[in-house]
Amino acid sequence: MKHATRFNALARQAGGIALNLAHGAVLSASLMGMAYVANAGDGPTKVQFSDTYVETVVAPTVSELAMASGLGLRVTPPLNFALAAPEVPPTPPIKLAPAPEPTPALKLAKPPVKGLAALAADPFAQDEDELSDEMARVRDWITDTYGVAENAIEPALAAAETHAEELGFDPLLIVAIMAVESSFNPRAVSNMGAQGLMQVIPRYHKDKIGPNRGRNALFDPEVNVRVGTLVLHEGLQRYGSMQRALQYYNGALGDPKARYTRKVMAVKKRLMTVAGRTNTRTGIELAG
Numbered sequence: 001m002k003h004a005t006r007f008n009a010l011a012r013q014a015g016g017i018a019l020n021l022a023h024g025a026v027l028s029a030s031l032m033g034m035a036y037v038a039n040a041g042d043g044p045t046k047v048q049f050s051d052t053y054v055e056t057v058v059a060p061t062v063s064e065l066a067m068a069s070g071l072g073l074r075v076t077p078p079l080n081f082a083l084a085a086p087e088v089p090p091t092p093p094i095k096l097a098p099a100p101e102p103t104p105a106l107k108l109a110k111p112p113v114k115g116l117a118a119l120a121a122d123p124f125a126q127d128e129d130e131l132s133d134e135m136a137r138v139r140d141w142i143t144d145t146y147g148v149a150e151n152a153i154e155p156a157l158a159a160a161e162t163h164a165e166e167l168g169f170d171p172l173l174i175v176a177i178m179a180v181e182s183s184f185n186p187r188a189v190s191n192m193g194a195q196g197l198m199q200v201i202p203r204y205h206k207d208k209i210g211p212n213r214g215r216n217a218l219f220d221p222e223v224n225v226r227v228g229t230l231v232l233h234e235g236l237q238r239y240g241s242m243q244r245a246l247q248y249y250n251g252a253l254g255d256p257k258a259r260y261t262r263k264v265m266a267v268k269k270r271l272m273t274v275a276g277r278t279n280t281r282t283g284i285e286l287a288g
Helices: 002-040 062-070 116-121 133-145 151-166 170-181 221-239 242-249 259-275
Strands: none
Touching: 133 151, 133 170, 133 259, 151 170, 151 221, 170 221, 170 259, 221 242, 242 259
16 A cells, blocks of 8 residues: 555656646747747757756645655755845934034234233333323313313314424413413404414414315314414424514514513413422523
């Protein structure tokens, strides 16, 4: 009985192999026919059996596996590579967040430094429009004594300090001339046509005023003080002494008593006291 069963199994296995060969032959014939039709216009094409042979692997049935197990044969089932090596989806690339831009450092605004070169040359220098301590005290005295507004007289006092020092004069002398000539009234006009704080007559000093100045240029405190200081310097250059320079300024060179000079020097002495100076002698300026 066992031999009959084995024979039947072998017969079925042989029949399966024959069936597979038959299927392969039919498939080969079909492929050869298709190749002939496709190449009919180009001439005959040689087709070999090896080109059409397709190896077909048929998995054994359950009874065949049982018979092989009874005969002691080891049958290895075909591997399913789809199950053995499952396809792993590719890992998406990791996108790194862009690095944050560095925050710019805060820059603190620095106040501009005025007159840095001048400050290096003279650490105790002051701004052009800033009054010295002496002149600040004189300003306060003028506002109290003459009733002049502080902001109205300050430009004239600053100009007196600037231009007097440029020409070698004491600034308080220029302030004393303003007090005597106009009582610190920048709009003062005399019968002779003298104008402004230092009562300059324009027709005599056009060269000092400048060609591009208008008719009212001398009512500008800065211009008036500059021109008046130049007139005094001109008298000193001509006559060589401060007394005669002051008499020239007033147009009173023929006054033997030099009353204008004495009046100016008296006011200057008072200003020196107000400014806080200890030595208030003016005899050197009166010499000559």
